[in-house]
Amino acid sequence: MAIREQIQAALGTLPGAEKKVAHAFLANYPSIGLSTIAELAALAGTSAPTVLRFVARLGFESYPDFQRMLRADVQAQLMSPLERARSTGPLTDNPALKASFADIAANLEATAKAVSESEFEAACELLSDQKTACYILGGRFTDAIAAYMAAHLRIIRPNVRHFDGQTSTWRDQLLDVRPGDVAVLFDIRRYQSDLVRLGELLVERKARILLITDPWLSPIARSARVVLPCVVDANRTWDSSVAILALAEALIDRVSRAQSDAARARMQTLEDIHWNNPPGR
Amino acid sequence: MAIREQIQAALGTLPGAEKKVAHAFLANYPSIGLSTIAELAALAGTSAPTVLRFVARLGFESYPDFQRMLRADVQAQLMSPLERARSTGPLTDNPALKASFADIAANLEATAKAVSESEFEAACELLSDQKTACYILGGRFTDAIAAYMAAHLRIIRPNVRHFDGQTSTWRDQLLDVRPGDVAVLFDIRRYQSDLVRLGELLVERKARILLITDPWLSPIARSARVVLPCVVDANRTWDSSVAILALAEALIDRVSRAQSDAARARMQTLEDIHWNNPPGR
């Protein structure tokens, strides 16, 4: 947009023929400027050298130089978030994938129905409580989702820990858990006995448990403060965890939006630090 | 948008060097296409005639002809309704979950369209190749999905390794990579420089790269054998990885179904062992 503004600002000081060029350009922004000098001159009803004098007056070294700036301009506009959403529109179709994804979409819908609003809100509240620590862990496959959630939640609030996958070290990690702490457990079908046991231990330590499970409910549900069921059945060799991830993301988003302005500023700062000091160390 | 659509559709049928051109173009759409052949060729790491053959294959008379279409494309997009004023939508605290899931479902649909069938098949073929090792890794957030995929793939076939999150140990792990090995990389927006670097190292070691990225394509796309784009934009604080996970699951399912009976029997045995000797002891 910079170029357009610049031209509009200069409009008053331009000689007649060059003003015609400016008008032609603005009326056909940006495509005509990405074309050749001859075309722009023709559209403006003037000559090539006039176009050249025009861009020179704007301070550009050459016509290609002017076009470079213009391309950058266009790029910036097309890359803005909303344009992007649109430009990702219909592309080629992949029937097999589409069918597969349709099943998953059905899972999402079913999950949305299975999770009651009050439970969802209660879950968000648990996660938003910054006075206590928050422990996150999952089972054989869902541990990855636990890690994903922890990575995000850590940015939003302090005291987030992901119980790492080594079951042997769980006991040690348990020592840090204090009454009132929040524990997020992911546990779906073929409920792992060790995970269930750990749930019991957490309850003993008076942790408040947020359980994310399937509609058949892991045994942990009995002692959980909040239970969110996800539909995982997808007619596949293995269950699908997509709905679980979607729910986790929804929680993350809801919690991050609920933050105070101060907290959001801190979050932004964290992010900036992260990207300004690229990893590699 | 017609042009992007057309290129995505043709991606599978393009020869290697031309595919690199397509990737470079999509990753820098539209500005690079409005520039010169030489620049596009340089960005794609190939030669001018290849670019020319690329546009010829797409059905254009000449490069200027191609640019004319592209300009029209850009013009159409920039001139469309000014819904740009609408900045990041207000947070409706009503049925948060349903609205949220609807967005995600749209992502899934868009992803199904963005992934061409032939590319998907090519990806499955890479993953099914049991003669070589398979390395899986992801970025800051996507590493969790990499772990998830590895956990499943490990059951289906031998020689699956998840590059663990410690960037400092990557170099060591690289030593094991042999020519022809398959590397699955997850890399989405805010492409991590260290991950890109690692991609280059993998290419040097002649690994075949399967890249899962967003529609703007990580720089790694230039040297990847197969590229699968996922729509991640969800009008949230962070991008959504749901489509990525869904795609990963689709790949896993497709590969597991393609196994021979013998292999499937072995798989079943593995699973039985896992559950009959429950961990936790």
Add this chain to the structure above:
DNA sequence: GGGGTAGCGTAACAAAAATTACAGTATTGA
């Protein structure tokens, strides 16, 4: 009213871009 200046376009020129020809190199199938 005449010298001077700024604006403009035609046409020659120079630079660059696109295109083609060709030769070397993989890849595929017999």
Add this chain to the structure above:
DNA sequence: TCAATACTGTAATTTTTGTTACGCTACCCC
């Protein structure tokens, strides 16, 4: 393993494009 085919890059060629030189016209100020 060999032949045939497809793919790719280098280099020469042609075309297009941007740029400059120059002369004409209109206007302003002295």
